[in-house]
Amino acid sequence: xxxxxxxxxxxxxxxxxxxxxxxxxxxxxxxxxxxxxxxxxxxxxxxxxxxxxxxxxxxxxxxxxxxxxxxxxxxxxxxxxxxxxxxxxxxxxxxxxxxxxxxxxxxxxxxxxxxxxxxxxxxxxxxxxxxxxxxxxxxxxxxxxxxxxxxxxxxxxxxxxxxxxxxxxxxxxxxxxxxxxxxxxxxxxxxxxxxxxxxxxxxxxxxxxxxxxxxxxxxxxxxxxxxxxxxxxxxxxxxxxxxxxxxxxxxxxxxxxxxxxxxxxxxxxxxxxxxxxxxxxxxxxxxxxxxxxxxxxxxxxxxxxxxxxxxxxxxxxxxxxxxxxxxxxxxxxxxxxxxxxxxxxxxxxxxxxxxxxxxxxxxxxxxxxxxxxxxxxxxxxxxxxxxxxxxxxxxxxxxxxxxxxxxxxxxxxxxxxxxxxxxxxxxxxxxxxxxxxxxxxxxxxxxxxxxxxxxxxxxxxxxxxxxxxxxxxxxxxxxxxxxxxxxxxx
Numbered sequence: 001x002x003x004x005x006x007x008x009x010x011x012x013x014x015x016x017x018x019x020x021x022x023x024x025x026x027x028x029x030x031x032x033x034x035x036x037x038x039x040x041x042x043x044x045x046x047x048x049x050x051x052x053x054x055x056x057x058x059x060x061x062x063x064x065x066x067x068x069x070x071x072x073x074x075x076x077x078x079x080x081x082x083x084x085x086x087x088x089x090x091x092x093x094x095x096x097x098x099x100x101x102x103x104x105x106x107x108x109x110x111x112x113x114x115x116x117x118x119x120x121x122x123x124x125x126x127x128x129x130x131x132x133x134x135x136x137x138x139x140x141x142x143x144x145x146x147x148x149x150x151x152x153x154x155x156x157x158x159x160x161x162x163x164x165x166x167x168x169x170x171x172x173x174x175x176x177x178x179x180x181x182x183x184x185x186x187x188x189x190x191x192x193x194x195x196x197x198x199x200x201x202x203x204x205x206x207x208x209x210x211x212x213x214x215x216x217x218x219x220x221x222x223x224x225x226x227x228x229x230x231x232x233x234x235x236x237x238x239x240x241x242x243x244x245x246x247x248x249x250x251x252x253x254x255x256x257x258x259x260x261x262x263x264x265x266x267x268x269x270x271x272x273x274x275x276x277x278x279x280x281x282x283x284x285x286x287x288x289x290x291x292x293x294x295x296x297x298x299x300x301x302x303x304x305x306x307x308x309x310x311x312x313x314x315x316x317x318x319x320x321x322x323x324x325x326x327x328x329x330x331x332x333x334x335x336x337x338x339x340x341x342x343x344x345x346x347x348x349x350x351x352x353x354x355x356x357x358x359x360x361x362x363x364x365x366x367x368x369x370x371x372x373x374x375x376x377x378x379x380x381x382x383x384x385x386x387x388x389x390x391x392x393x394x395x396x397x398x399x400x401x402x403x404x405x406x407x408x409x410x411x412x413x414x415x416x417x418x419x420x421x422x423x424x425x426x427x428x429x430x431x432x433x434x435x436x437x438x439x440x441x442x443x444x445x446x447x448x449x450x451x452x453x454x455x456x457x458x459x460x461x462x463x464x465x466x467x468x469x470x471x472x473x474x475x476x477x478x479x480x481x482x483x484x485x486x487x488x489x490x
């Protein structure tokens with residue numbers, strides 16, 4: 001079930017209605033769990049069994065770990081969680097990639113037989129809920145979290161439908177207390193533990209969701225054709241086409257993914273839950289490290305807390321820090337998919353971070369130069385940072401290594417061939433105009449923080465007009481065929 005479908009709108013209205021009518025806490029939690037399972041089943045069918053396996057495994061691992069005082073037993077239990085979850089993720093996501101590499105190697109050494117590909121279906125959302133459940137068992141192991149005592153409660157944390165398939169990646173320490181603290185005073189002064197839909201949350205949640213639908217359906221899906229045309233086959237194209245196609249994809253993936261996060265955050269807020277912000281205007285980042293503080297925040301902080309810091313973080317030697325940055329980002333690249341292209345994207349991202357860190361370590365006085373604090377200096381920093389960010393998007397989007405290398409070469413060494421420029425612009429004028437329009441709106445929202453919150457605080461009449469205009473743009477752009485979100489494939 002896609003967020004950008006009529007089926008989801010009907011589903012969500014039914015969920016809100018049931019939660020509003022029946023205020024019994026136990027029913028609400030069970031109903032939300034049932035609704036979440038139904039939502040996931042419509043997207044993954046029988047592969048929901050993998051989600052159920054992860055839930056049962058990590059609930060009992062966490063519970064047993066919480067009752068144990070023996071450190072060795074806790075390590076064994078944590079290992080069981082890691083093997084169970086990462087084993088499933090590795091089998092379904094990386095088996096065919098590993099077999100393919102083995103077969104390629106076999107061709108070089110003249111092996112007579114090749115291993116047939118398994119051609120496994122990638123379970124929807126497995127990368128996200130695997131990291132989510134692992135954060136729970138690791139936090140319990142570290143003593144930072146009390147294990148959940150209720151299987152229903154833990155299952156709802158893992159399967160909560162707004163963020164289940166494509167994030168944000170929610171931590172148990174942030175979500176479980178919200179499940180337990182839904183308190184409301186009744187008329188008789190008796191506290192009822194139940195989910196209450198407040199008007200303020202409803203307005204803000206609808207506003208966030210509306211902006212999410214606008215990003216996805218009006219902007220991303222109409223910018224996509226330009227990126228798709230260029231990256232159908234980059235070999236032979238001029239630098240101008242590849243540059244604009246790369247810009248298009250950079251905007252498309254941001255709009256598409258942040259739209260999913262917005263809809264998830266808004267839907268959760270309407271139901272009374274706060275889930276973490278996932279994007280903070282990343283294309284205004286002034287350095288590689290600043291970019292990763294703004295892009296896919298729930299993943300970057302997960303990699304920091306559960307990989308980078310355990311590897312030593314910033315507490316090791318300088319060379320070790322650079323290696324750690326590169327290692328973590330390569331793993332982050334492979335998390336996105338089993339291909340050399342994603343590995344290159346991760347390696348480039350790690351290389352940017354390591355080089356940036358190396359330069360600051362070698363020349364600490366650079367951060368004190370007044371030019372970089374001026375408006376022109378900040379713009380310069382943004383342009384340089386984004387030039388390399390968009391370069392890294394090329395292997396992320398390209399189909400294979402040949403197309404990646406060709407496109408990256410044309411991007412880095414501009415050929416100044418504008419023979420087909422007018423034809424290209426006229427063919428993709430809608431996508432180009434939408435990129436310009438969104439950049440202008442994005443710039444306004446960058447200068448005026450919390451624009452969504454501001455709109456949600458308008459009086460009902462003004463707020464209704466703004467939401468109506470947004471939804472009319474969405475409706476006029478909507479087609480009967482809902483376009484998948486990009487991050488569904490990860």
